[in-house]
Amino acid sequence: xxxGGAGTIAAVLRAGIPSIVLPQILSQATxxxxxxxxxxxxxxxxxxxxxxxxxxEAVNKALTDSTLRRAAHxxxxxxxxxxxxxxxxxxxxxxxxxxxxxDC
Numbered sequence: 798x799x800x801g802g803a804g805t806i807a808a809v810l811r812a813g814i815p816s817i818v819l820p821q822i823l824s825q826a827t828x829x830x831x832x833x834x835x836x837x838x839x840x841x842x843x844x845x846x847x848x849x850x851x852x853x854e855a856v857n858k859a860l861t862d863s864t865l866r867r868a869a870h871x872x873x874x875x876x877x878x879x880x881x882x883x884x885x886x887x888x889x890x891x892x893x894x895x896x897x898x899x900d901c
Contacts, residue, residue, distance in 0.1 A: 798852070801825030801841075806832065813873025815865040817855045819844045836868040 799805045801818040806828055809816050818841045820826040829841040839862065840855030859865060 798856075800844075801829045801832075803828065807876065810837070810869070810872045811876040813870045815839045815859040815862070815869045817852070817859060818842070819847060835872075836864055837872065839865055 798817045798819070799809065801816075801820040802825055806816070816829075816832055816838045818825070818829040818832065818838055820829050820841065821844060826841075829838060832838045833841060839859035840851065842851055842855075
């Protein structure tokens, strides 16, 4: 259960579990829409009008819906295979070495 921010979504995808999203701002609502299209959400609720019953139903769905769980598991593998941090560090180090070799 989260607000739908980019960092939180990345963490949830890496964990391989379906989301329940309560967006606070437009970008989070857009991200929630994308997650829904990809079968990665058990529910998206307006933070001002959600009910405990809706949230309870969404939690049950997140725990039991095999389609959601399969989609989340597939994204978990994708996220865990991502080497973005290592790649970024390697590029920075390469650039640093290149500028060190120039006479300025």
